[in-house]
Amino acid sequence: MNRRNVILMFVILLLSLIAFAGIQLKTVNVITLNGIGYYEFPYGNGVLVTTELVSTSFQSRGVNITSLIYFVNRSEGFLVDSFSPYATNVSEVSEILIYNESYAVINTIYVNISQLIPINTTNLIEHAKANVTILHGFDITGWKFFNNFTMGFPTSNGIVYVSLGVNKSTLITPTKVYTFNGTYVTNVYQTKYGLLVITGIPSIASSISLTPLSSTGSFNSAIYLLGKWNISVVGFEGASLEQNYLIVSNASSTLILNVSNGKVLYKIPVAGTIIPSSSKIVNDTLYVIVGSNLLRVNLTSNQYKVINIKDIKTPLTVSFANHYIIVSGVNYISTDPLLSEINTIIMYY
Numbered sequence: 001m002n003r004r005n006v007i008l009m010f011v012i013l014l015l016s017l018i019a020f021a022g023i024q025l026k027t028v029n030v031i032t033l034n035g036i037g038y039y040e041f042p043y044g045n046g047v048l049v050t051t052e053l054v055s056t057s058f059q060s061r062g063v064n065i066t067s068l069i070y071f072v073n074r075s076e077g078f079l080v081d082s083f084s085p086y087a088t089n090v091s092e093v094s095e096i097l098i099y100n101e102s103y104a105v106i107n108t109i110y111v112n113i114s115q116l117i118p119i120n121t122t123n124l125i126e127h128a129k130a131n132v133t134i135l136h137g138f139d140i141t142g143w144k145f146f147n148n149f150t151m152g153f154p155t156s157n158g159i160v161y162v163s164l165g166v167n168k169s170t171l172i173t174p175t176k177v178y179t180f181n182g183t184y185v186t187n188v189y190q191t192k193y194g195l196l197v198i199t200g201i202p203s204i205a206s207s208i209s210l211t212p213l214s215s216t217g218s219f220n221s222a223i224y225l226l227g228k229w230n231i232s233v234v235g236f237e238g239a240s241l242e243q244n245y246l247i248v249s250n251a252s253s254t255l256i257l258n259v260s261n262g263k264v265l266y267k268i269p270v271a272g273t274i275i276p277s278s279s280k281i282v283n284d285t286l287y288v289i290v291g292s293n294l295l296r297v298n299l300t301s302n303q304y305k306v307i308n309i310k311d312i313k314t315p316l317t318v319s320f321a322n323h324y325i326i327v328s329g330v331n332y333i334s335t336d337p338l339l340s341e342i343n344t345i346i347m348y349y
Contacts, residue, residue: 046073099154238274
């Protein structure tokens with residue numbers, strides 16, 4: 001078995017350490033985890049970390065990839081759960097959707113690597129299987145295995161399931177079932193006005209992740225507040241929900257929508273990838289990461305400022321804490337996608 005370690009260096013960002021020239025960081029602990037690190041998600045007083053552990057079998061001449069979920073904070077790190085492949089040459093990706101500090105859903109998508117030729121969205125959905133695990137605190141309180149591509153989204157009313165077929169999506173709520181023909185549901189958000197649903201047909205080739213529901217490629221999309229309004233977005237490149245605002249990026253601009261009625265409040269000529277949970281409102285100012293930029297919008301004066309983020313082209317994770325924005329993302333150093341690097345930038349706001 002091949003083992004790789006990911007060393008997570010947790011830093012405490014103290015206001016007293018802010019120097020005029022920049023921010024000094026203090027390492028408070030070093031924790032070693034098994035696997036190759038993929039994603040980090042704020043949870044409780046720390047973060048949930050997903051890693052992938054690769055093993056090879058000489059008998060079956062195959063490769064297996066196991067997903068590991070850890071919880072880590074400044075003082076400790078422990079394994080929450082692991083997801084092993086059900087057969088040789090089955091790969092998996094685990095992604096976590098956080099509802100609050102003590103309630104989350106772990107979505108694990110299983111794919112037989114040998115069946116993904118050619119690699120495209122239809123082929124992936126036809127052959128994928130899934131496991132949806134419900135996490136309360138650090139206890140597994142339920143799970144379901146699906147023989148098709150299914151993901152769960154946590155809401156205050158229970159789990160909303162999205163099941164994907166070929167050019168078809170089924171959204172299952174605790175009270176009603178919705179069918180979307182000719183498209184895929186890519187995101188589901190709970191709002192005080194109802195469920196906000198984004199649909200489209202993303203391309204695997206232009207995606208950061210294997211799962212269409214976290215795709216960051218550009219595609220045509222429709223946005224619905226179920227039973228109330230819908231709009232179309234050409235060249236959709238991601239969205240983030242913050243309070244009563246949905247921030248949407250298309251091929252040429254960033255749109256800020258009023259969730260209650262779907263009206264576009266702002267159209268700002270800045271485009272790029274927007275990932276979920278990459279926005280925050282502080283007082284009357286909206287902060288959102290759009291591609292390689294930090295967009296700062298004053299919601300009362302209608303003024304905005306664009307700040308370029310050096311060495312990041314496509315964001316992967318965004319966290320807000322104690323007046324800091326922590327952005328991890330890909331920087332493409334040539335036209336060859338294999339020649340890229342992952343950088344983490346910390347900004348003070």
